[in-house]
Amino acid sequence: MIKVGEIQELDVVKITPKGALLGLKGSDEGAFLPEKEIQEKIKIGDKIEVFVYKDDKLLATTKRPKIVAGEIGFLRVVETTRIGAFLDWGLDKDLFLPFREQFGKIERGEKYLVGVYVDKSNRPCATMQIKRLLSTNSPYKENDKVFGTIYSMNFEMGAFVAVDNKYDGLIPKNELYGVYRPGDKVELRVTKVREDGRLYLSLRSKSYKQMDRDANTIINKMKANGGELDLNDDSSPRRIQEELNMSKSAFKRAVGRLLKEGKIEFTRRGIKFKTMR
Incomplete structure (x- = not known):
């Protein structure tokens, strides 16, 4: 079965003056590849890697869109209408973002995640409701290093992350150090895999490794302050966070x-550097 919204390899089953019909062996379904997309001479039976989408019929293109089905990314709005917005995703036909899939005000020329x-x-569409695209069936376990994209922030809970742009994860509020916003790419450590498969994440490495980094941060801050630091056990968590980001x-x-x-x-x-006696 031809997969709409995905990149796949299809067979050339028919060639016409206007292009080629592509399909899979044993299937009557086909996607049309326009003549302008054909870069070299082809023949029936050749395999071509294409992206498939639907207009009035199934179409194929050798171009790769900026994101495909199941992926997330920032796209620029090229037009807004009463029923939704149209986004530039790198193809001749813009990607439709239905009104019901939007959050907040959408403006032409701006980029949105x-x-x-x-x-x-059976048409590819955009959504700002990222969470529903993500799986909780990840291959990761506790202490694995992962990479992801922050897709939403919640003051009470923390930062929601699309790990590998595929799996749902959360950086709890108490693990969120520094200033982040949706769209930021982050390197993380898995701290827990919940029973439902959702990943709990941390921006910090395991304690013994992180302690080395924190100690170096303190040393560097003291050097910059003439060998002293106006922080101790009585300092407020907020002030320590502002000064050292920990x-x-x-x-x-x-x-x-x-x-x-x-x-x-x-x-x-x-504290200050210890004086050698």
Whole structure:
């Protein structure tokens, strides 16, 4: 069966002056490849890699759209109408974003994070409801390193991530350090795989590795401040986060290591490099 919205290899089953009909062996279904898309001489039986979409009929193109069915990415709006918007996805025919699939006000010329799905009429369409495109059946386990795209932010819960642009994950609020927004690419560590398959994620590596990095961050900050840092166990979590981009517990662990190694000492206001006597 020809898969609409996907890149696939099809056989040339018929050649006409206007193009070629492509299909699969044993199937009557075909997708038309216009003559302008044919870059070299072809013959019946040849295999061609194409992307298939639907207009009034199934069409094939050798061009690769910016995103295909099941993928997400930023696309620019080229037109808005009462029923939806049209997005530039790299093909001659723009991608339709139905009104019911939109969030907020959509403006021409702006880019929005969307995913591609195939609607009931077998046409590729865009949606801003990314979550429904994602699977919870990932191959990952605890402590695996993964890559993903933040697709939504929630002040109470954290950041929602499309891992590999395929699997649903969450960076809980207490693991979210720094400033992020939808569309940001992130490298993460799996901290838990829930029973439903959803991934819990962290921007931080395992504790012993992260402690080294946190300690280096503190050392570098002290060097920049003339060898001292006006932070200690009594400092507020918010101030530590603003100064060092780490949690208070991470700060305390790293300071404890530096104290044990004899690199720093406490002062009345914070910490400083230990004076060699």
